[in-house]
Amino acid sequence: MALPLAPGAPVRVRLDWPEARGPAHIRTPHYVRGRQGTIVRHLGDFPNPEDLAFARPAAKLPLYHVRFDQPAIWHEGAGGDELLVEIFGSWLEPA
Amino acid sequence: MAGTGMNPIEADSGKLLEAVRALLGAKGIVTAPEIAERIALTDAANPGQGARMVAKAWLDPAYRALMLGDGTAAAEALGIFMRGAPPLGVLENTAEMHHLVVCTLCSCYPRAVLGYPPFWFKSAAYRARAVRDPRGLIAEWGTVLPADVKVRVVDSTADYRWMVLPLRPAGTERWDAARLAGIVREGDMIGVTVPKAT
Numbered sequence: 001m002a003l004p005l006a007p008g009a010p011v012r013v014r015l016d017w018p019e020a021r022g023p024a025h026i027r028t029p030h031y032v033r034g035r036q037g038t039i040v041r042h043l044g045d046f047p048n049p050e051d052l053a054f055a056r057p058a059a060k061l062p063l064y065h066v067r068f069d070q071p072a073i074w075h076e077g078a079g080g081d082e083l084l085v086e087i088f089g090s091w092l093e094p095a
Numbered sequence: 096m097a098g099t100g101m102n103p104i105e106a107d108s109g110k111l112l113e114a115v116r117a118l119l120g121a122k123g124i125v126t127a128p129e130i131a132e133r134i135a136l137t138d139a140a141n142p143g144q145g146a147r148m149v150a151k152a153w154l155d156p157a158y159r160a161l162m163l164g165d166g167t168a169a170a171e172a173l174g175i176f177m178r179g180a181p182p183l184g185v186l187e188n189t190a191e192m193h194h195l196v197v198c199t200l201c202s203c204y205p206r207a208v209l210g211y212p213p214f215w216f217k218s219a220a221y222r223a224r225a226v227r228d229p230r231g232l233i234a235e236w237g238t239v240l241p242a243d244v245k246v247r248v249v250d251s252t253a254d255y256r257w258m259v260l261p262l263r264p265a266g267t268e269r270w271d272a273a274r275l276a277g278i279v280r281e282g283d284m285i286g287v288t289v290p291k292a293t
Contacts, residue, residue, distance in 0.1 A: 081229065085252055086253035
């Protein structure tokens with residue numbers, strides 16, 4: 001996703017698995033794959049881990065803090081609790 | 096490794112380390128004194144460094160603002176060696192929000208300011224439970240939060256390292272920086288516990 005994502009933007013974590021697309025290094029926790037969250041802020045631009053993992057030249061990509069509603073993810077827990085996860089823009093799609 | 100006669104899986108790890116160090120030196124990538132310096136720096140890092148930052152933030156509003164905006168700069172301002180370390184982010188606990196840090200993918204930890212992680216931080220149990228049942232997990236440390244305090248679990252999955260700036264406990268009003276730093280433990284800066292006036 002090339003567009004810069006603004007705070008408050010709804011996003012979905014790509015339902016992306018190495019088992020489906022072949023050898024890949026995907027640093028999104030399984031529990032948020034395919035789930036909807038909200039952009040909190042842009043943390044900066046960092047080298048793409050998908051390339052670093054295979055010693056390829058790595059372009060810098062935007063890294064975001066994405067908030068998820070904790071009880072909605074786990075179907076248990078206390079209302080209002082949340083999860084904050086660092087996710088690269090390339091692993092997000094608009095929701 | 097064909098032709099070397101060495102299987103890296105079965106090799107004695109001490110011999111392997113010695114071989115890698117010798118190769119790094121022979122190829123001019125890094126010298127033995129540089130390796131020794133880095134080991135010394137790593138060994139010197141400990142939770143007392145993070146505790147000094149917390150104590151200063153409790154006493155000095157300008158430092159607190161710096162720490163929340165740029166944790167790396169705040170650490171360096173206290174003489175903590177940050178060169179080569181990942182950027183440090185600081186999570187501010189408030190009367191409304193408590194933070195808990197975990198790395199579910201591996202064991203990312205702000206080693207420059209907290210030293211080596213405690214053994215449980217890297218355990219599968221901690222990593223699984225922190226995101227699923229954070230209140231139940233920290234209750235096992237004796238940390239029970241009021242129902243109106245929200246929990247934000249910060250899963251450290253990428254390039255930042257995160258530490259918690261805990262709330263200053265009541266009863267510490269006239270304390271100086273050294274005494275304040277003395278009550279801040281590593282668990283308080285991970286978020287499994289909160290500091291107490293003792």
